[in-house]
Amino acid sequence: MAVSEDQDSKLSSKLDMSHGFVHHIIKNQVERNDYDKEVKLAKTYQKGPRLTPSTNRPKKPNIRLYTPPSRGTKTG
Template sequence: MDGSPKCGKDVHLDMNHGFIKSIIKNQLDRDSYDKELKEKQAKARAAPAPADAVRPARAAPRRPDRAIYTPPAGGPAARRPLFMLEYADTRTGAVRRQPFMDDTDLSEFCADFSQKAGLDERLQRALYHRLLQELPDGRPRAEPADERRPPAE
């Protein structure tokens, strides 16, 4: 049992070891530093502030004012379509888009679209009724002229 570690009540840390000494030194240094800080804070609290001492006003704000974007009033950017109607051109096969604006007359739009897309009267009527269902409620619609209105079913 000469090389085996000792077990029992007489096993303890070797306080003369260099690592333990550095731990003790760090603890003492920390305690003295904390004590100095507390003394400085106590002196600062206890010292009366001069009555005429006023905090200096800030010379400039922390962050500069940021420019705020404001969209232009009116113009082409203000007028946006409610939706885009897409169709494939029967002659060329190209996909075409036609915007439906808020102030567009529905019957004129359907007639114009039917002519461009090559739709017959039955499909034009179906398009009119479908778009009538899709439009948002409460949107003012211009009353179509009687001669241009598709016949009701």
């Protein structure tokens, strides 16, 4: 009888995974990962090509440059 009790305790100590709950969680995680990849890929296509500004244009054209007074004239 001691042998059968030992076997029963080994069987009852394991988790019963027949309900499939863990498989449902794993499936949801895989589907979420696939969805996130699709959304990220769609965002990269949505941005389009980037236009780089030319180097000849000034960055801030409205800023006045400082011009020091000339040495020959006196201001009073």
